[in-house]
Amino acid sequence: MSRSHTVxxxxxxxxxxxxxVACNSDTxxxxxxxxxxxxxxxxxxxxxxxxxxxxxxINDSTQRLAYPVLLAKQMGTRFAYPSLVMPGCxxxxxxxxxxxRVTLTGSAASTASTCxxxxxxxxxxxxxxxxxxxxxxxxxxxxxxxxxxxLVELFLGGETMVQKALDAKPTFATVWVGNNDxxxxxxxxxxxxxxxxxxFVTNYAKTINALTAGAPSLKxxxxxxxxxxxxxxxxxxxxxxxxxxxxxxxxxAGRPVTPDLVTCTGAGANSLIDFQYLTAIRARPAGFPGTVxxxxxxxxxxxxxxxxxxxxxTEQATVTAxxxxxxxxxxxxxxxxxxxYYDPNPTLAGLKATGAIPAFPNLTSAQPFGLYFSxxxxxxxGAAHVLITNDLIKIINAKYATSLVALPTS
Amino acid sequence: xxxxxxxxxxxxxxxxAVPAALSAQAFGLNEIGSxxxxxxxxxxxxxxxxxxxxxxxxxxxxxxxxxxxxxxxxWIAVKGSFTQDTTLRVWNADVPTSFIPHVFVNYHSPTSxxxxxxxxxxxxxxxxxxxxxxxxxxxxxxxxxxxxxxxPNVAWQITPKWSIGGGPIIGHSTVELIQGVDLSSQATSxxxxxxxxxxxxxxxxxxxxxxxxxxxxxxAQIAINGQPxxxxxxxxxxxxxVDFKYDNADATFSQIFTGLIVGGTVQAPFTAGTPIDSLxxxxxxxxxSLVAQKASTKITHPAQIQGGLAYxxxxxxxxxxxxxxxxxKRFDVLPVAFQGPASGSNxxxxxxxxxxxxxxxxAEYTIPTDGWKxxxxxxxxxxAAPPETVTPLLPEQDxxxxxxxxxxxxxxxxxxxxxxxxxATPGARGRIVERTSSTQTADQLNSGVYHLSANVFSFTLKxxx
Numbered sequence: 001m002s003r004s005h006t007v008x009x010x011x012x013x014x015x016x017x018x019x020x021v022a023c024n025s026d027t028x029x030x031x032x033x034x035x036x037x038x039x040x041x042x043x044x045x046x047x048x049x050x051x052x053x054x055x056x057x058i059n060d061s062t063q064r065l066a067y068p069v070l071l072a073k074q075m076g077t078r079f080a081y082p083s084l085v086m087p088g089c090x091x092x093x094x095x096x097x098x099x100x101r102v103t104l105t106g107s108a109a110s111t112a113s114t115c116x117x118x119x120x121x122x123x124x125x126x127x128x129x130x131x132x133x134x135x136x137x138x139x140x141x142x143x144x145x146x147x148x149x150x151l152v153e154l155f156l157g158g159e160t161m162v163q164k165a166l167d168a169k170p171t172f173a174t175v176w177v178g179n180n181d182x183x184x185x186x187x188x189x190x191x192x193x194x195x196x197x198x199x200f201v202t203n204y205a206k207t208i209n210a211l212t213a214g215a216p217s218l219k220x221x222x223x224x225x226x227x228x229x230x231x232x233x234x235x236x237x238x239x240x241x242x243x244x245x246x247x248x249x250x251x252x253a254g255r256p257v258t259p260d261l262v263t264c265t266g267a268g269a270n271s272l273i274d275f276q277y278l279t280a281i282r283a284r285p286a287g288f289p290g291t292v293x294x295x296x297x298x299x300x301x302x303x304x305x306x307x308x309x310x311x312x313x314t315e316q317a318t319v320t321a322x323x324x325x326x327x328x329x330x331x332x333x334x335x336x337x338x339x340x341y342y343d344p345n346p347t348l349a350g351l352k353a354t355g356a357i358p359a360f361p362n363l364t365s366a367q368p369f370g371l372y373f374s375x376x377x378x379x380x381x382g383a384a385h386v387l388i389t390n391d392l393i394k395i396i397n398a399k400y401a402t403s404l405v406a407l408p409t410s
Numbered sequence: 411x412x413x414x415x416x417x418x419x420x421x422x423x424x425x426x427a428v429p430a431a432l433s434a435q436a437f438g439l440n441e442i443g444s445x446x447x448x449x450x451x452x453x454x455x456x457x458x459x460x461x462x463x464x465x466x467x468x469x470x471x472x473x474x475x476x477x478x479x480x481x482x483x484x485w486i487a488v489k490g491s492f493t494q495d496t497t498l499r500v501w502n503a504d505v506p507t508s509f510i511p512h513v514f515v516n517y518h519s520p521t522s523x524x525x526x527x528x529x530x531x532x533x534x535x536x537x538x539x540x541x542x543x544x545x546x547x548x549x550x551x552x553x554x555x556x557x558x559x560x561x562p563n564v565a566w567q568i569t570p571k572w573s574i575g576g577g578p579i580i581g582h583s584t585v586e587l588i589q590g591v592d593l594s595s596q597a598t599s600x601x602x603x604x605x606x607x608x609x610x611x612x613x614x615x616x617x618x619x620x621x622x623x624x625x626x627x628x629x630a631q632i633a634i635n636g637q638p639x640x641x642x643x644x645x646x647x648x649x650x651x652v653d654f655k656y657d658n659a660d661a662t663f664s665q666i667f668t669g670l671i672v673g674g675t676v677q678a679p680f681t682a683g684t685p686i687d688s689l690x691x692x693x694x695x696x697x698x699s700l701v702a703q704k705a706s707t708k709i710t711h712p713a714q715i716q717g718g719l720a721y722x723x724x725x726x727x728x729x730x731x732x733x734x735x736x737x738x739k740r741f742d743v744l745p746v747a748f749q750g751p752a753s754g755s756n757x758x759x760x761x762x763x764x765x766x767x768x769x770x771x772x773a774e775y776t777i778p779t780d781g782w783k784x785x786x787x788x789x790x791x792x793x794a795a796p797p798e799t800v801t802p803l804l805p806e807q808d809x810x811x812x813x814x815x816x817x818x819x820x821x822x823x824x825x826x827x828x829x830x831x832x833x834a835t836p837g838a839r840g841r842i843v844e845r846t847s848s849t850q851t852a853d854q855l856n857s858g859v860y861h862l863s864a865n866v867f868s869f870t871l872k873x874x875x
Contacts, residue, residue, distance in 0.1 A: 041497055078496045082609070117676075123594050123606030125545055125613035126496060148674040148682045157609030158670030158686055167611070169497040 036402045038219045039075035039172050043128050043165040044068035045140060045211070046176035046223075050131035051155070052081070054374035054381060056112070057101060058133060058151070059088025060119065065382035068129050068174060070389040074404045075172075081129035082155040083122035089115035089151065096361070096368045096375045118154055130164040132156060136180040137195060137203035141210050147180065162207060166214040173215075174392065176223035177207060178326050182319060183378070186228045187274050189310040190302065191318045197325035204326075208333055219400060221392060222334040224327040224343040229311055229319045230352060232369040233377030234272040235360045237264050237294040248363050250290065253281040257290040260297075263306050267313050268294035274309040275361060275377060340399035347391055351384075383409075441484035442466070442512050442531045444827035444870035448815025449772030450787015452732040455635070455645040456720035460825075460872045461514030464529035464563045466716075467645045468575030469635035471516050471525040471565035475874070478527075480514040482827070482870030489865075490538075490805065492546060492842070494858040501544045508537050512870070516563070523567040525575070530560050533649070534583075534711050538803055545613050546802035546842030547590040553803045557583040557654070557711060561631060576632030583654045583709070584624040591617035591700075593668065593690070598680075605686075608676055612843075615666045616690055617700055623659025627652040627711065641723035643730075649714040651740060656707050661748065663700035665691065703750020712737040718770075726778055732770040738763040738794035760848050766794035772813075783817035785829070793838070797852035800840030805860030807838035815868070825872050833864035 034040055044050050044066075052058055052066030060083045063069070072079030091102040091110040101110035132139075132155045139145030140161035145152070156164050165173065181195035195203070212218055239245040240259040249257040257278065264271070271294040281290050293306030300307040311319065327343060334341035351357050351372050361368035361377065369377045372384040380388065386407050393404040440446070443462030446453045457463035457470045461480040464471060490503030516527030535556040540547055558581065565575030593616040594606030606612060629652035635645040670686040679689060693700045718732035741763040747753070772787035788811065795806035815829030841855040 085607075115676075117603050117607040118609060120604065120607060123604070123610075123612050125611050127611075143671045143673050144682050150674050150676050152674035153672055153676050153680065153682070154607075154609045154674075156673050157611050157614075158668070158673055159611075164611075169499060 034077040035075050035404060036400070037171070038400060038402070039072075039077045041128070041168050041170045042068070042072050042075055042077050042079060042172045042174075043168045043170040044071075044131055044174045044176075045161055045165055045207075046131035046174070047135050047180050048131075048133035048379060049179065050174075050176050051129065051133050051151075053133045054376070054379050055092035055094070056376040057088050057090040057092030059084050059086050059091060059102065059116075061086070062088070062092055063129075065385055066129065066131075067385040067388040067392065068131070070385060070407060071174070071392055071404075072128065074389070074393060074407065079128045080122065080124050080126065082127050083119040084154070085116035085119050087114065087116065089117070089154065091116075093375045096366075097363065115150055126168045127155070127164065128168055130156065130161050131176070132161065134180060135161070135177070137178050137200050137207065140177060140207040141203075162210045162214070165211060170215050170218055173211065173218055173220035174223060175208065175211070175220065177204065178225040178330070179228065181326070182225065182322055183228045186311060186319045187231075187233065187276070187309070187378075188302070189274065189308050189312075189315065191311070191315050191322065194319070194322050197322060197329070200326050201329045204329060204333065208337065212337055219339070221340040221342050221395060221399075222330050224330050224341065224345065225323050226348065227320065227323055227345050228378075229272055229316050230345075230348065231378050232352075232357045232361070232373045233275045234311065235275060236269075237271040237273055237292070238269050239360050240264060240273075240292060242360075245360050248360065249278050249292075251363060252278040253290045255281065255288075255290040257281065257292060260291050260293045260306070263297060264292065264294035270313045270316075271295060272311040272316060274311075277309040280309065340395045342392055342395050344388060344391065347387055348384075351387075439510060439533055439535050441486070441510055441831070441866055441868050442533065443480065443514075444482055444484075444815060444829040444868040445783075445785065445817060447484065447831050447866065447868045448785035448787060448813050448827070448829035449730065449774060450770050450789045450811060450813050451734075451768075452718055452720075452730040452770040452772035452787055452789070454633075454647055454716045454732050455643040455718035455730050456722065456728055457635070457645070458827075460827075460870070460874075461516035461527055461529070462512065462531075462870070464514050464516060464527055464561060464575075464577075465512075465531050465533075465631075467633045467635050467647050468561075468563045468577060468631060469565050469573040469633040470645065471527060471563060471575055472518055472523065472567040472573040473635075474516050474518050474525065475520050476518065478514075478516045478518075478872065478874050480870060480872040481512070482868065482872075483509050483511040484829075484866055484868035485509055487865045488538075488862065490860065490862045492540075492544065492802070492805070492840070492858050492860050494545070496857070501541060501546075504539045504541050505537060506539065508535075510535065518565075525565040525567075526563065528560065528562045530558060532556060532558055533714075536804065540802055544802070544842075547615070548592045548613065549801050549842060549844065550587065550589055550803040551618070552586070552588040554586040555583065555709075557581055557627075559629075559652075571638065572634070572636040574632070574634050576630060579627075579629040579631060579650070579652060581627040581629065581652050581654065581711070582624065583627065583656075583711075585622070585656060585659070585709070587619075587621045589619050590615035590666070591619050591663070593617075593686070596690075608680060609673070610670065610686070614668055614670070616668050616687070617694070618664050618666055619661065619700075620663075621659050621661045621705055623656040623705070625654040625656045625709075627654040629711075641721055643720040643722070644718070645720075646715070646717035651713040651737060652711045654709045654711065656705075656709070659705045659707070660702065661705045661750070661752075662702045663694060665694050665700075699751045701751060703748060703752060705748045705750075705752075707747070710740045712740050716770075726776045728774040728776075730772045732772075734768040734770060736766050736768075736794065739765045760845060761799055762796050762848075763794050763799065764796060766792050768792070781819045785813075785815045785817070787811070787813040789813075797839065798841070798845055798850065798855055800838050800852075800856065800860060802840075802842060805838060805840050805862055807835045807860070807862065810834045823873050823875050825874075827868075827870040827872065829866075829868040831864075831866040831868070833862075833866065835862045837861045 052063035087102040185194040297306035445458035518525035563577040629650040633647035716734040720730035768791040770789040813831040839856040
């Protein structure tokens with residue numbers, strides 16, 4: 001930028017009064033104000049949903065759709081997330097049936113182990129979205145937690161999640177931790193491997209206490225754990241009575257699928273089957289029957305074809321009770337520290353009740369799990385993030401008397 | 411593993427020292443004689459009646475009589491701060507009070523048209539210093555530059571009303587730069603990703619770099635002074651640019667422990683649980699990039715032109731207005747080179763400074779009964795730095811100077827001058843990161859607001875005999 005030497009400006013400086021006024025006003029120097037002072041520095045802690053994970057992967061395109069990014073825009077506050085170079089780490093699935101992943105033109109086909117690193121432009125001193133896919137309640141206060149993975153390093157860079165959040169000198173925080181304490185146990189049909197409620201309480205308290213100790217004036221929202229058994233990846237065993245569903249299941253499994261007449265009747269009809277049960281059948285040796293067992297057949301455990309990837313009614317009750325235990329504590333903790341509490345389950349249940357989430361994946365659709373869930377059947381899509389954002393806006397406005405404007409919904 | 415960019419940062423620091431040094435006069439390095447300070451530096455047409463005229467208008471040395479010895483100094487206390495946009499956190503500068511000396515000697519026989527003398531003064535210099543937590547410490551933790559000019563001077567009265575003067579300048583400049591080195595911008599291997607791409611936050615200090623060097627430079631100053639009427643005086647001076655080549659500067663590095671541990675396995679050797687400090691430690695040993703080495707750069711101290719008009723038609727009053735021009739534009743690009751493992755990082759750094767102008771006004775009232783002189787002045791200076799070059803080394807911005815002072819006769823031959831100057835700025839948006847491309851704009855780079863002010867106290871003792 002070229003500028004002629006500024007005699008005129010020098011002369012203007014002779015205006016002593018003007019100069020002194022300039023000394024006393026910063027209005028021309030500061031960035032635009034945020035919607036409310038409590039949003040001056042917003043941080044989001046959490047796991048995959050908060051980080052922007054969709055369709056079994058994460059990249060900049062999915063990260064920018066995450067609810068914290070949307071919420072920050074409504075707050076008018078600066079919000080940096082640890083953007084990943086395209087196609088991502090791992091690149092999201094872009095075709096449900098073929099399970100192909102986002103691949104850049106001219107590059108080798110992406111796989112589940114493909115991992116591009118942080119975008120150089122996203123390397124900043126402070127990031128606001130410190131959520132990391134895969135972490136559970138024991139991780140936010142540990143540098144190398146029990147669920148450490150590559151993204152822990154790429155997003156947190158050797159700090160704990162709480163430290164990273166505190167680096168932003170936060171004035172407002174959302175915390176959505178706990179889904180992974182029970183997600184995989186539920187999906188795998190082995191809920192006994194979930195984090196016990198007592199352990200969860202200890203872990204969760206440690207995280208929130210560390211966060212609030214580092215930012216005593218912090219405001220925010222604690223978000224409850226999703227009833228993971230209700231994710232669209234799980235379908236009711238009753239649906240196997242439908243020829244249409246059986247045909248679709250057969251297509252996925254690569255061989256005729258039949259429900260086991262013994263275990264899939266009675267209480268077993270109310271079991272929930274993980275869709276991955278069908279892909280597991282496909283992976284079996286040729287000649288192996290495509291039978292779906294809806295209850296334990298050999299004492300249970302990961303080798304029991306009626307237990308692995310199956311949630312029988314008893315196990316469903318265990319999952320529900322565990323999550324209720326988690327959420328009771330999260331709400332109590334929110335109350336105790338003056339935070340708002342958000343339970344996402346009514347919204348998600350409402351989607352299911354209205355049929356917005358199909359009971360069984362629609363294999364002929366580009367959106368087999370519906371508009372609100374991505375191609376992995378677990379993680380919300382961009383449309384669901386908008387709903388979550390609007391729910392949060394309602395709760396924040398009610399709790400803190402702010403005036404955040406809701407996003408338009410599709 | 412190689413650390414490729416560490417030296418670039420040091421190079422940038424060297425480069426950034428240029429505007430710091432040049433603009434340092436904004437913080438008082440026009441403080442060459444307390445009389446001149448108190449008159450708002452408007453002393454080219456009717457210079458102070460002491461040997462400091464060797465700097466302000468060397469031609470006017472013929473107006474002095476006999477021996478004149480002038481010596482003193484200015485104490486400059488700078489206050490500065492940076493307010494970060496994102497957090498509104500404020501970091502205060504940690505600048506020690508600086509002392510700037512000056513000494514002048516002049517002789518002019520009343521029967522001669524020739525006057526001669528010598529001046530030793532500091533026209534350029536700066537110490538900027540920030541705290542250990544300041545996020546801009548990767549541009550400058552501390553920058554110290556002091557340049558002393560020695561100017562032998564000859565003045566010649568060409569007519570009863572007009573004189574010319576001038577002399578060569580022998581300059582000596584020392585520079586010391588201390589800066590943090592940011593791990594996030596370092597490459598993990600040749601052609602490999604940076605530590606930042608592996609998640610290390612920008613602003614993670616893992617080394618502290620120190621560069622210290624000195625150089626000699628040569629130039630000249632010439633001036634003309636006249637009194638076309640008994641009430642009016644005019645004058646002008648021209649100070650040439652002086653190049654200083656710091657060819658043998660010492661660059662040293664010390665490791666700063668980050669305490670970071672790899673949080674999740676990325677790729678060997680970045681496996682979960684590995685201390686980052688152990689991964690970079692070899693860089694500080696023989697064979698690494700962060701070993702002691704030599705560096706060189708060139709800092710041109712810019713030309714100055716100042717002209718003024720003075721009026722003494724009101725009884726006991728002297729009024730003067732000056733215009734000054736400084737050729738900052740010479741610092742558009744700066745070549746810097748390392749002479750060690752970092753030689754691959756040699757580069758030209760962009761500064762994009764502009765020439766700047768100043769308006770200077772001064773007044774002096776002589777109390778007829780006892781000869782005391784009461785002085786006041788004002789100066790306004792336009793910023794030389796473009797908006798994208800407002801940095802921790804020099805958060806350059808428009809400045810105003812408010813000055814006052816007095817000259818107190820002591821016995822017959824001595825006079826003590828005292829002056830105070832307050833330097834005010836309106837604040838300016840600036841950056842704390844390196845500008846790596848000319849396409850980067852101020853909006854992209856600037857992340858906060860710098861505020862600066864300074865208080866200057868100056869005392870000069872002068873004798874005539």
